Amino acid sequence: MNTIIQNTLAFSAVGLAVLFLAKKYVLPTKKKSNKACGGDDGCGCH
Amino acid sequence: MSKQINVALIGNPNTGKTSVFNALTGLNQKVGNYPGITVEKKEGICKLPRGVKAHIIDLPGTYSLNASSLDENVVIELLLNKNGKDYPDVAIVVSDVENLKRNLLLFTQIKDLEIPTILVINMSDRMAYKGISLDIAHLERELKTKIALVSTRKNKGIEQIRELIIKHKELSVEPCLNSSTIDESYFDNLKKAFPNQLLYKLWLVITQDVNFGKTDRKNYEAVEDFKTKSKTDLKRLQQKETIKRYQFINETLKKGQTIDLKSAKDLRIKLDRILTHKVWGYLIFGLILLLMFQAIYDWSSVPMDFIDSSFASLSEWVKETLPEGAFTNLLAEGIISGLGGIVIFIPQIAFLFLFISILEESGYMSRVVFLMDRIMRRFGLSGKSVVPLISGTACAIPAIMATRNIESWKERLITILVTPFTTCSARLPVYLIIIALVIPEGRILGLSYQALTLMLLYLIGFGTAVGSAWILNKIMGLKSKSFFVVEMPNYKLPLFKNVVLTVLEKTKAFVFGAGKIILAISIVLWFLASYGPGDNFNNAESIITEKYASENLTKEELHQKIESQKLEHSYIGIAGHAIEPAIRPLGYDWKIGIAIVSSFAAREVFVGTLATIYSVGSDEEETIKNRMAGEVNPILGGPLFNFASGISLLLFYAFAMQCMSTLAIVKRETNSWKWPIYQLVIMSTFAYIVALVAYQVLI
Missing domain, CATH: 3.40.50.300 (P-loop containing nucleotide triphosphate hydrolases)
Incomplete structure (x- = not known):
């Protein structure tokens, strides 16, 4: 029983870590709005 | 009336x-x-x-x-x-x-x-x-x-x-x-x-x-x-x-x-005359840098040793207290060791930002910008490139974004391309641990060799940025230069509250920004180092027991051999051995190779990765520094981190483009993948060649 809990926790942590890294570096991030903020640099950050 | x-x-x-x-x-x-x-x-x-x-x-x-x-x-x-x-x-x-x-x-x-x-x-x-x-x-x-x-x-x-x-x-x-x-x-x-x-x-x-x-x-x-x-x-x-x-x-x-x-007769003008003088100005700035790096080393050694041993004890305590199993191992060998690899640098990072903040608050930093402007112009850049290059010592990402106020596209592009050479705070953990391992602790004129080496690395970074800007300037044929106006603020005593807030904010950003990535990478690395395919990993115990049956090994020695066998044939061991031929001429083993690959996400991951790998391969309660110092070169014998391999590693990290976030920001600012790819290939090749030459000359 103890082994099952330990393994579940450990592999869940590994899964979450992989997901976090994939989200950060591999999967495309949501593109920000192209609407500019008033300045004409078209930064889309405001 | x-x-x-x-x-x-x-x-x-x-x-x-x-x-x-x-x-x-x-x-x-x-x-x-x-x-x-x-x-x-x-x-x-x-x-x-x-x-x-x-x-x-x-x-x-x-x-x-x-x-x-x-x-x-x-x-x-x-x-x-x-x-x-x-x-x-x-x-x-x-x-x-x-x-x-x-x-x-x-x-x-x-x-x-x-x-x-x-x-x-x-x-x-x-x-x-x-x-x-x-x-x-x-x-x-x-x-x-x-x-x-x-x-x-x-x-x-x-x-x-x-x-x-x-x-x-x-x-x-x-x-x-x-x-x-x-x-x-x-x-x-x-x-x-x-x-x-x-x-x-x-x-x-x-x-x-x-x-x-x-x-x-x-x-x-x-x-x-x-x-x-x-x-x-x-x-x-x-x-x-x-x-x-x-x-x-x-x-x-x-x-x-x-x-x-x-x-x-004004004090400000008198000070400006000296601090921005074409000879004294640079000498004083150099002296301030020397004192700063010396103080970083002298003041932070006690808290660093304390943090290092605390994490080692914590890891040991977790292993002894929690029930045996995969999660306990993950906590003790993966998470705690990995996080220890970042927390240990908090004192030095905090002292670095303390000095930078005092210099900024006192009004001296504007004089440094003015001094640097003179150098920049000689190398074909305008003063507007000074701010990105100097702020690159904290992090290349905001520094690259700060190039937006450079009107000339070519000038801006050159600044973007050379900024990652300046020594960012993410390089600091790598430099500090390697310097501590390979540079002797002696002093010259009251300044330690270690502090001098750190300062030299900062100068190498800035010098390479300026030198490569000059080369790019010649290649691109930059003609127009934008003008740079900097308002010199009055000198004043730094406000304690402002200094403290800056140090807290910067240290927090460093720890939490890198901390999440390091934690995730440590967990993944633990898995890759703790599991592996095939008989060599799964039957490691019987293979080693059989192999050393004739030798009278103690229980501990036998256990160590089994752990090493497992690590060698784990997923990470297999991957590390695959890249080993490429890094062997630089004096590195497969473990350093894995640390280099994982630190491509962020440079500071290097120390955390090594801490995790060495922790999985060892049962002993040891500090990160001691574990690294105890590593043996598998081919030549002797310490793996010696003067030649240490200098080679320092130079590799000084020049290599080991930061995915910087590449992403360069892509965004140039609106093309062409420039970040050039940057990655050229910087990494240059870093490899310099590290190779350094090792081969010094060995």
Whole structure:
């Protein structure tokens, strides 16, 4: 029983870590709005 | 009934206008509001000889008559409304002797409204300190006015203002600038359409977005034979007017004002003369850097050792206390070891930012920017590249974003491409641990070899950035250079609160920014190092027991051999051995290879990765530094981290493009993958070659 809990926790942590890294570096991030903020640099950050 | 003179007191903010007002009116003043708005109206009475009284209005501070706020509108409305009860018989423009050029812009505008205007030059007591001398007669002649040289602080010159107010009718109302020169054909039309109006007053009414009682701008637009210009054209003409005024002011001050820095007695000027000197300036900056790095080493060794041993004990405690199993191993060998690899550097990072913050707060950093500008120009970059390159010492990402204010695209691109060479704070953990392992602890002239090495690495980073900028400049054929203006703030004692807040904010950003990535990578690495395919991993215990059956190994020695066998044949071991041939000539083993690959996400991951790998491969309670120091070169024998491999690693990290976030930001700023790919390939190849040569020469 103890082994099952330990393994579940450990592999869940590994899964979450992989997901976090994939989200950060591999999967495309949501593109920000192209609407500019008033300045004409078209930064889309405001 | 005694005669009353209306006086308008006008000036730029912070020129001591209110001090002049107080000196003239004493207690005879009252404060109210301008009708309909919440702008404060201060007025007072100044008693003059022969029973004459001056009604003085202290108008809100303004930089020019081009209104952009309610306060400034008040000034313009009062000056343009000739029928208003407060319309001045005489205007007093208060200026500050240190900023005369800027203050004279407003003076010339008021003078051109043909209002008798007195120029008060305040803070005259600062002239000797600043090495300023004025030719008052020349200035009076050129500005067509009378000047009162005043020091409200020392109560000097106030009497002269009173005399000039009484004699205001003797003042010339001749304008400083002939308005027609702004745009001859436009002003000719204006003159023809409104022959009885003052030209400059018309111009102000047309260009301002405010109505002035009877002189409503709609009246002008209603005149059919006069064509008004578009707002853009009017703005352009306003700019032209400002340029013309400054041309006039520059010409006037050329003879009327002398600033002799050599005779200046002001502490700020004296300090500036030394700190921005072409020889002493650089020497002092070098000395400050030396002291800074020395202090970083001396002060942080105790807390660092404490953190290192605390994490080692914590890891051991977790192993002993929690029930045996995968999760306990993950906590002890993966998470705690990995996090220990970042937390250990908090003292040094905090001290680094403490010094940077003190230098910024004291006003010295602006002088450093000025010094660096001189170097930049020699290497083909303008001063505007200084700020990104210097801020690159904290992190390349905001530094690359700071290049947005460089107008020239080529210049901006070069700055973006070379900025990652400057030593960012993410390199610091790698440098610190390697320096601690391979550079001896001895001292020369009170400075430790380790601190000198760290400083040398910072200089190498900056030198490479500047050198590669020069090469790119030659390749790209950059011709135009943008100008750079930096305002030198006054020197001041750093505010304790500001310094503490900066240190906390920067350290927090470093720990939490990198911490999440390091934690995730440590977990993944633990898995890859704790599991593996095939018999060599799964039957490691029986293989090793059988192999060493004839040798009388202790239980601990046997256990160590089994752990090593497992690590060698784990997923990470297999991957590490695959890349080993490429890194072996640089003096690295497969474990360092894995750390280099994982630190491609972020450089600071390097130490955490090694801490995790060594932790999985060992059962002993040891600090990160001791584990690394105990590693043996599998081929040559002896310590893996020796002088040759250590220098090779330091140089590799000095030049390699080991930061995915920087690549992403370069892509965003250049709007192309081409430049980040060039950057990655060129920097990594260069780093590999330099590291290879260094190892082969030093071995």
